[in-house]
Amino acid sequence: MTTAQPAPAPLTRPELVCPAGTPAALKSAIDAGADCVYVGFRDETNARNFPGLNFNRRELAEGIEYAHGKGAKVLVAVNTFPRAGQPEIWHRAVADCDELKADAVILADIGLIDHAARHHPNLRLHLSVQAAASNPDAIRFYADRYGIKRVVLPRVLTVQEIAEVNARIAPIETEVFVFGGLCVMAEGRCALSSYATGQSPNINGACSPASDVRYTETNEGITSELGGFTINKFAHTEPAGYPTLCKGRFIANDKASYLFEEPTSLNTLAILPDLIRAGVTAFKIEGRQRGRAYVAAVVGAFRQGVDAVLAGKSLPDIDLDRITEGGKQTTGAYEKAWR
Known part of the structure; x- marks a missing residue:
């Protein structure tokens, strides 16, 4: 039973x-x-x-x-x-x-x-x-x-x-x-963008503030910058992410890649x-x-x-x-x- x-x-x-x-x-x-x-x-x-x-x-x-x-x-x-x-x-x-x-x-x-x-x-x-x-x-x-x-x-x-x-x-x-x-950082403890912009996400309340963001279009695609620093380069056919440092693409060991996190x-x-x-x-x-x-x-x-x-x-x-x-x-x- x-x-x-x-x-x-x-x-x-x-x-x-x-x-x-x-x-x-x-x-x-x-x-x-x-x-x-x-x-x-x-x-x-x-x-x-x-x-x-x-x-x-x-x-x-x-x-x-x-x-x-x-x-x-x-x-x-x-x-x-x-x-x-x-x-x-x-x-x-x-x-x-x-x-x-x-x-x-x-x-x-x-x-x-x-x-x-x-x-x-x-x-x-x-x-x-x-x-x-x-x-x-x-x-x-x-x-x-x-x-x-x-x-x-x-x-x-x-x-x-x-x-x-x-x-x-x-x-x-x-x-x-x-x-x-x-966010790949410890929540509430990010200081990355403040190094590039002088604005603290934790006090001023803006990670990668828009006033410091620039996009430049070239024959090869789009370049994104934050505070004058190049964060990424996208081909014309590639979706462009918002330029935060933690989601930037950088060259290490002669290879360009997302070192922290992909968009x-x-x-x-x-x-x-x-x-x-x-x-x-x-x-x-x-x-x-x-x-x-x-x-x-x-x-x-x-x-x-x-x-x-x-x-x-x-x-x-x-x-x-x-x-x-x-x-x-x-x-x-x-x-x-x-x-």
């Missing part, structure tokens, strides 16, 4: 957290099915401090009103590191998040986290990926000491490692990246069931510097993917090659086989 096997536990629906670099992108993300959007102020308090992006206070108030009217949430990234002895604009950013009724603020700097916990006790705090907390002890420290409710995990863990972290930190929530640009995008559509079973609370899409078409396409694709998994259906066959960096995709560390 066979013994009946217990039914598998029902899957928990993860939040879809989507980028909004502009008010228009915020509406596009929510209309395409985002559960949350994450945004930043138009200054150096956020790590996507590029011209033409981000929100002033009035725009954020209107964005929060629109999101809440559609049943969605707004998370505000205040995820750079305050200047020593000059924390005022970072303190003001946190206070404004509280006053404008943002659903959470995403913080990286431990001093700013301490300030927010003491002065804004009713404001929900999320730990930015820039804090690089990737193990249960570090995560529990932030939760126990400062009341952090959710941690955005660095893109260095396998799916199994994420599941093990979740099992040890519950009920603290985890958020993982599921699509977009990758490529993270895409986890194929492994969404594994990430959901690992107990992840929220799926995060990268790309606040991208336009409305990118936001709508990626959010729509992942909305379909998550809904299919929860309904017990096959994953939809969705091609996102046209909007990936370099026209390439990877599952990154989630399925890594190297050590």
